[in-house]
Amino acid sequence: MVKIWSDAQIKTLRAQLLDWYDRMGRALPWRVRPEDRAKGQMPDPYAVWLSEIMLQQTTVPHAAPYWEKFLREFPKVTDLAQADREQVMVMWAGLGYYARARNLYKCGQVIADDYGGVFPQSEAELLRLPGIGPYTAAAIAGICFDEPTVVVDGNVERVISRMACVDVPLPKGKKEIKAVAAQIADPKRSGDYSQALMDLGATVCTPRSPKCHICVWADFCTAHKRGEEERYPKKLKKKPLPKRCGVVFVLRGAGHVLLRQRPDEGLLGGMVDFPGTEWTNSPPDSMLNYAPHSADWARAPQQVVHVFTHFELTLDIYTADVGDLDVLKMAASKADDLFIEAEAKLKTLALPSVMQKVWRSVLG
Ligand code: SF4
Missing domain, CATH: 3.90.79.10 (Nucleoside Triphosphate Pyrophosphohydrolase)
Incomplete structure (x- = not known):
């Protein structure tokens, strides 16, 4: 893929985003703030994994009480693995997409039985676990172990597709969006960078009326320069649901x-x-x-x-x-x-x- 920004511009983009995140990043219960991370504190992969599975198709305010309840009941992955599956399903009720709960339980058992209760650290190894797809593997490896992964969720898709005016509509456009995201991803503070980009999408580069006037990336954003922010990400027209x-x-x-x-x-x-x-x-x-x-x-x-x-x-x-x-x-x-x-x-x-x-x- 053609390089969109020069090395110097990429350096600036990373620095601007991380500086914004250090000041403005969301405080989420499963997150370790950058100042604590800088002191060596790293997030618990079990807590991050739970949050990432729950947040698929679910908003933060809806998922957060479930996350707290799960961690209270099962403080460690081995506690989850030893629980009755029925109890896990009951605790999940209301979060929807119940295959996630079944896989969560299965995955907990694999980690307890095959990995001695310790999460594998690499994206490749995490991908082998039940219910962990490319996004979740990249997120856990990046956020918890600072592996230089490229994490692309819906928020990141929106920011990147606007930054580069990616015209290929979703879902086909995912590949191009990931390739653009990979060009700017910071390999040094990988975990903070991924969370920063997700936060920018969640709080500034919102689906409707993005707050470009306070966006740290506004000077580099193609859609903003063209005044076409809300045209991106392009999506294939959805057929009405049967x-x-x-x-x-x-x-x-x-x-x-x-x-x-x-x-x-x-x-x-x-x-x-x-x-x-x-x-x-x-x-x-x-x-x-x-x-x-x-x-x-x-x-x-x-x-x-x-x-x-x-x-x-x-x-x-x-x-x-x-x-x-x-x-x-x-x-x-x-x-x-x-x-x-x-x-x-x-x-x-x-x-x-x-x-x-x-x-x-x-x-x-
Ligand atoms: S300038 Fe506007 S459209 Fe571009 S990334 Fe920032 S908030 Fe999104």
């Missing part, structure tokens, strides 16, 4: 409710839901054929709509109250994946967000 629909059956009795354990594989794998139909493009013709037990089912007036990454789901809810625990037990005995639980304990189960919505809708 729609799917389904039915859930909420069978209650004597303060208990019938639930289903989802299989490990597939969407919401390992989580708990209410029994129901498959989620398909068109509604099943005779919904009550799918009811887990015969009862006086009533259709709830409200549907629940939930947006997943690849489709939008609309659920019809049918409810019935059989008033008797034995009837619920009989219903649960019909399939291995069915079980009953006290309604008061629903909070302690790994109920995904869509099913939490269903339950809130049932309670009115």
Whole structure:
């Protein structure tokens, strides 16, 4: 790739960004501030790994309480590895993208069993672990061990694509953006530099109305010079999400409710839901054929709509109250994946967000 900036300009870009970060970088609970880093304090790779996995597709304010809860419950990766997977899934409930939780648990076990509880330090070695992709491997190796990696998340994509006016739309443009980012990345303070660039994207080079007037890179930014900041990053037009629909059956009795354990594989794998139909493009013709037990089912007036990454789901809810625990037990005995639980304990189960919505809708 053609060099965009001269060596002298790159030196200035690095110095400007790091100087800004030293003064203005965000104080995040999993982060070691540059002044402490300069004194030799390095971040705990376990804490950084947890934060990076949680922050995929999730905002900092939403992820932070989960991160704190996980570290309180499992202070070390070996504590996580020894926990029940069910407990991990329950603690993850509400964060979404549940494959992350399953991989988190698996990865914790590999680190505990195969690496003696010590995180590998190189990007290449980290990439071999379950659930750790190129971004996370580069982030952990850079932030925790100062390996000169190139970390490109959504914030960095935005800054770099604007700096260099990368015209190839995302996701194809990722390769070019990474190549441009690699040209400026600071090999000496790799961890601080990566975090600085992410912070610049998160707080200054924001998706709408970027604050170019306070941006330390404004003099070098091509999109800013052209007044075209918001044209970048270019993205392929998203197709509208396909729609799917389904039915859930909420069978209650004597303060208990019938639930289903989802299989490990597939969407919401390992989580708990209410029994129901498959989620398909068109509604099943005779919904009550799918009811887990015969009862006086009533259709709830409200549907629940939930947006997943690849489709939008609309659920019809049918409810019935059989008033008797034995009837619920009989219903649960019909399939291995069915079980009953006290309604008061629903909070302690790994109920995904869509099913939490269903339950809130049932309670009115
Ligand atoms: S000058 Fe504006 S568009 Fe360019 S990097 Fe800075 S904030 Fe982003």
